[in-house]
Amino acid sequence: SAVLLAEHGWQVTVLEAHAIPGGLLQRFRRGRFRFDTGFHFLTGAAEGGPFRRLAKRLGILDLITFLPLEPDAQIRVHLPAGGEFAIPIGLVPAREAFCARWPEQDAALRAFFRLLDGGLVRLGWLAMLAEPGTEPLGRDSESVSAALARCGVHGLPREVLGALSAILAMRPDACPLELYTGFAGTALAGCYRAVGGGEAVITPLVERLQALGGKLLLKRAVTRIHFDEREVTAVEDARGEMHVADTYLASCHPEEVLKLTGPGGMRPTLAERVLTTPDSASAVLVFASLSQAPASIGVSHHFAQLDDSELYWIAPSNFEGPESPPYLEAMLWVPCDAAAAWRDSERGKRPAEYEAWKASVEKRILDAVVAAHPDLAGTITRTWSSSPLSIRHYVRSRNGAAMGLSHDLGHLGSEPMPRRNRLRNLCFTGQSIGHPGVLGCMIEAFALCGHLIGKDLKPDYEAFAGPTR
Known part of the structure; x- marks a missing residue:
């Protein structure tokens, strides 16, 4: 949003609460390792896809180096009874792989993929991924x-396709189909990693903003939004400095x-909705250094069911090449309330009970990954982990929600959050507005900024063409 507004002559200042910009796209260092706090892959990132078009329009595409991905197995879904199903890059190859594996459900699977195409067309910004004429x-x-x-998909293919809801911490019985087409559909089209992880996106965006004359102020958490009647008059930061502007954008949790x-900042109906809408899921992430490269993980994204939740893992070092020290990242979606008993504790001073709980979840995660990849046994040399409390601390998301408010049907999945409310010059953006995830937030930024500057930004974005399916 800041880059787009600066391009159109706006004087833009970004107030960042942390010492490092990027929220869940930031990385942290442990010895030789650089771990991602929330970045895993960029959906719609195949050549000519929506992510690359957006990055091109923002002037940062040439600064991003995409990493190789297994063409015939970009995603591997581990099946409950053993074995796995490999999903290739591209919507058409993915569809054909499902039909080849389960030919008795050919018509049903093709019907479901037609629904995915229809959802991509309806979303507008993703229409180039759909079959022409959809x-x-x-x-x-x-x-x-x-x-x-409704399409007649059942059994294992239904489980595999449903498992892709876990990309954004959702379950197939509550995940809206339209939202699913936005993140699972674009993931099937190509879910790539990049050199530098989440910083591959954040660093060039910051450089682009500064080149346009915009400002990024670090360690400037907003402590108060001042308003008079129906308009914001200033925001106050942690240093007591007042920032006066014509328009304000809030990307934090609503x-x-x-x-x-304080009282009066939102209409009562929206304030009640924000307070009563459940949070999205949170996560426990495990980072493990290894004594040797985990060959069996390959350059694929892995999904599996673990008890009553969804597990994801990857070996980033396999993507990065032999110069990278071998390591593993794994993530288990958990309810925000999983760590509720210790919310009042301080970072660095968590009680022993919390550390024991976190260690037990970490063990479950690593045991499951090693069970799927026996060659990892005995190669894990050290581990680190984070929890909902970590997410809450670093990105100020209520209770550590990874995707803001719940996007399930009955919540934002049925009625999205408005971009504006009582205060006319305050706009909402981020994970709780529009579609969550990197691609979803970028599209929302284009839509919001187009509204603010009075120009449709989609034609510029659509002008960057190339292979998509």
Whole structure:
């Protein structure tokens, strides 16, 4: 958002609470290792896909180096009874792989992929990924599970396609089909990693902003939003400095905005909705250094069911090449309340009970990964981990929610958050507005900024063409 506004002559200042910009796209260092706090892959990042078009329009594409991905197995879904199903890069190859594996459900699977195409067309910004001539998906709310059942997909292919809901911490029975097409559909089209992890996106964006005359102020958490009647008059930062502007954009959790404005900052109906809407899931992430390269993990993204939740893992060092020290990253989605008993504790001073809980989850995660890859046994030399409390501390997301407010049907999945409310010159953006994830937040930024400057930004974005499916 800041880059787009600066391009159009706006004087832009970004206030960042942390010492490092990027939120969940930032990295941290442990010895020789650089670990990502929340970045895993960029969806829609195949050549000519939506991510690359957006990055081109922002002037940062040439600064991003994409890493090789296994063409025939960009995603590997580990099946409950053993074995795995490999999903290739591209919507058409993915569809054909499903039909080849389960030929008895050929018609049903093709019907479901037509729904994915229809959802991409309806979302507009992703229409280039759909088959030419595809009609947009209807507006009726429907879960992924219901759509699969309506198409006649059942058994293992239904489980595999449903498992992709876990990309954004959702379950197929509550995940809206339209939202699923936005993140799972673009993941099937190509989910690439880049040199530098999340910093591959953040660093060039910061450089681009500064080249345009914009400012990034670090360690400047906003402590108060001042307003008079219906307009924000200033925001106050942790140093007591007042920042006066014509328009203000809030990318933090909506409840944080409520705290910063105090009473009257939102209309009562929206304030109640923010306070009563559940949070999205949070996560426990495990980072492990290894004594040798984990060959069996390959350059693929791995998904599996672990008890009643979803597990994801990857070996970033396999993507980065032999010059990278071998390491593993794994993530288990957990409810925000999983660490609720220790929310009042301080970072660096967590009680022994919390550390024991975190260690037990870490063990479950690593045991599951090693069970899927026996060659990892005995190669893990050291581990680090984070929890919902870590996410809450670093990005100020309520209770450590990874995707802001819940996007399930019955919540934001049925009725999205508005971009504006009572205060006319305060706009909302980020994970709780539009589609979550890197690509979703970028599209939302284009849509919001187009509204603010009074120009449709989609034609510039669509002008960057290339292979997509």
